[in-house]
Amino acid sequence: MTARTGSLTAALIITIAGTAPALASERLLQDSCSGCHTAEESGLSRISGQRKTPEGWMMTIVRMQQAHGLDISAADRRAVVQHLSDTQGLAPAEAAPFRYALEKDPNYQESLEEPFASMCARCHTAARGLLQNRTAEEWELHMDFHVGHFPTIEYQALGRDREWYKIARTEIADYLAEQNPLETAAWTDWRAAEKQPVAGGWVVMTDLPGIGEAYGKLTVIGENSPYQISGEFVTADGTVHPASGQMNLYTGYEWRANLDIGGTAYRQVLALSEDGNSLQGRQFDRGNDALGAPLTGVRDGAGSSILGTVPSAVPAGKARVQVVGTGLESLASSTGSTAANDFGTALSLSTEGNGIVTFSTGNAEGQIAHYASIDSIRVEPEFTIARVGGGSDSGPAAVPAYFNAVGMWNGPDGQAGTEDDVRIGRVDAQWSVANAHDHAAHMKDTEYAGEMQASGIFLPAIAGPNADRPFSANNVGELKVQAEAMGLRAEAMLIVTVQRFIDPPIR
Numbered sequence: 400m401t402a403r404t405g406s407l408t409a410a411l412i413i414t415i416a417g418t419a420p421a422l423a424s425e426r427l428l429q430d431s432c433s434g435c436h437t438a439e440e441s442g443l444s445r446i447s448g449q450r451k452t453p454e455g456w457m458m459t460i461v462r463m464q465q466a467h468g469l470d471i472s473a474a475d476r477r478a479v480v481q482h483l484s485d486t487q488g489l490a491p492a493e494a495a496p497f498r499y500a501l502e503k504d505p506n507y508q509e510s511l512e513e514p515f516a517s518m519c520a521r522c523h524t525a526a527r528g529l530l531q532n533r534t535a536e537e538w539e540l541h542m543d544f545h546v547g548h549f550p551t552i553e554y555q556a557l558g559r560d561r562e563w564y565k566i567a568r569t570e571i572a573d574y575l576a577e578q579n580p581l582e583t584a585a586w587t588d589w590r591a592a593e594k595q596p597v598a599g600g601w602v603v604m605t606d607l608p609g610i611g612e613a614y615g616k617l618t619v620i621g622e623n624s625p626y627q628i629s630g631e632f633v634t635a636d637g638t639v640h641p642a643s644g645q646m647n648l649y650t651g652y653e654w655r656a657n658l659d660i661g662g663t664a665y666r667q668v669l670a671l672s673e674d675g676n677s678l679q680g681r682q683f684d685r686g687n688d689a690l691g692a693p694l695t696g697v698r699d700g701a702g703s704s705i706l707g708t709v710p711s712a713v714p715a716g717k718a719r720v721q722v723v724g725t726g727l728e729s730l731a732s733s734t735g736s737t738a739a740n741d742f743g744t745a746l747s748l749s750t751e752g753n754g755i756v757t758f759s760t761g762n763a764e765g766q767i768a769h770y771a772s773i774d775s776i777r778v779e780p781e782f783t784i785a786r787v788g789g790g791s792d793s794g795p796a797a798v799p800a801y802f803n804a805v806g807m808w809n810g811p812d813g814q815a816g817t818e819d820d821v822r823i824g825r826v827d828a829q830w831s832v833a834n835a836h837d838h839a840a841h842m843k844d845t846e847y848a849g850e851m852q853a854s855g856i857f858l859p860a861i862a863g864p865n866a867d868r869p870f871s872a873n874n875v876g877e878l879k880v881q882a883e884a885m886g887l888r889a890e891a892m893l894i895v896t897v898q899r900f901i902d903p904p905i906r
């Protein structure tokens with residue numbers, strides 16, 4: 400078949416099906432990549448020996464553009480990423496341990512063994528490597544890629560104290576070939592598995608940073624990426640934030656959506672469960688991915704299922720609580736009255752003192768605490784970083800940090816900070832910051848590093864040398880974040896540091 404008939408056939412198929420079918424995508428891959436990657440028995444050289452996430456494929460192809468001059472339109476690039484993620488992606492179980500990197504979770508700290516940690520996680524997350532599966536040969540070539548593109552890798556700290564290339568090519572390549580081989584049972588099974596269509600209604604629960612805990616419903620329409628999404632998020636006080644946008648589904652389960660929610664652009668990085676009935680991941684502000692929160696979802700009508708409650712806890716007295724989930728029409732509650740709605744069931748409570756209300760239907764059960772007093776509070780996260788930013792036309796914007804206060808009871812042993820403590824839920828708090836130590840006080844970090852807002856969001860200051868500070872220091876700082884609620888106090892640690900200038904999809 401000549402190239403000409405090939406592309407005519409592809410064009411014809413596109414017209415008939417209205418979407419990008421596999422054959423056309425395979426053709427597009429050939430057309431875009433075979434100029435440099437030669438056809439071999441197993442497929443295109445270098446490309447056929449690896450599997451990775453949509454973000455991973457995107458990073459590779461962007462490098463082909465930036466470093467090697469690949470010329471590809473945004474639409475074709477998206478189609479190639481879709482095709483490669485579908486045919487050479489990761490199984491849900493393979494991606495599961497490292498989703499924090501895809502979700503851009505600002506608080507996750509990796510803990511790794513040596514020598515892998517200093518060899519492969521000093522420039523970027525270890526997840527960037529562990530979210531790939533390759534043949535043994537491809538893992539070896541990957542070490543060559545690093546030294547070829549970044550020769551200073553051998554002279555930098557943690558590179559010059561060892562024979563970096565040799566260790567990478569032997570010990571590390573062997574380790575990765577064993578841990579993350581191209582062929583796995585998980586991937587073979589997942590490719591063969593029957594996938595449920597993603598279209599339909601989804602009941603979801605999350606937190607909109609600075610706005611509050613929220614539940615909602617999203618309706619997905621379509622048969623192929625991009626799917627259309629519409630729906631709404633509702634906060635505890637009943638305020639409705641309309642939501643709409645588009646979603647691409649990669650590898651049969653990797654949900655990537657861009658949504659407008661009440662005027663703010665959000666990104667959803669979610670995984671569809673293997674049975675296709677639940678969703679889990681993180682939703683964040685697209686302009687500011689540090690501002691995000693976990694999101695869970697359940698397919699509307701898929702049996703009985705409870706995601707949780709909004710709000711997560713209530714002061715004793717009269718309260719309306721939304722039990723979020725599906726199939727909750729006959730929910731039985733230990734107290735109060737229930738009224739089913741589109742998002743599950745609303746619970747009207749009238750409580751006194753401290754206690755826990757339980758509710759269930761079928762196998763689904765849940766609970767919510769009501770409190771008149773709490774024993775301690777916790778700040779979540781206990782440790783995080785923020786980054787100064789702005790102040791120039793091209794530099795990165797400031798990266799804020801988002802804190803929540805959580806109320807706790809001591810539990811049966813009467814001691815705070817032990818295993819039997821009961822996590823009540825989120826409580827309203829007053830926020831402030833203090834200098835973390837003497838040097839921070841000397842540098843007046845609280846004055847310069849940024850501002851703590853009433854919502855628990857810390858907004859860092861502008862970047863660049865500041866002539867008003869000793870040594871014209873940047874507006875960095877080390878701060879104690881303090882929460883006060885119901886007469887109790889708790890602290891967390893915040894490092895306000897410099898910008899991240901290079902910020903690829905997988906950090």
Ligand code: HEC
Pocket residue numbers: 428431432433434435436445446449459460462463466467468469470471479540541544
């Ligand atoms: C203009 C030449 C050129 C084109 C076109 C090109 N590549 Fe590459 N590709 C290279 C070179 C050179 C390397 C080896 C150096 C590197 O990894 O950056 C490479 C390496 C790779 C690797 C191995 C990277 C790794 O991490 O080990 C993958 C995968 C890849 N390319 C995918 C693609 C895909 C997919 C396309 C088409 C969308 C494509 N390339 C188009 C030149 C090209």
Ligand code: HEC
Pocket residue numbers: 455458459462518519520521522523527528529531542545549551552555567571
């Ligand atoms: C000196 C810093 C440095 C070290 C050490 C390092 N990397 Fe990287 N790595 C990079 C940079 C920079 C890129 C981004 C290349 C690009 O633009 O796509 C990268 C890219 C990657 C990618 C994505 C490339 C692709 O196209 O698929 C993987 C996977 C990866 N590294 C794994 C590893 C592993 C495994 C090790 C340990 C052997 C390692 N890295 C050590 C700097 C480093």
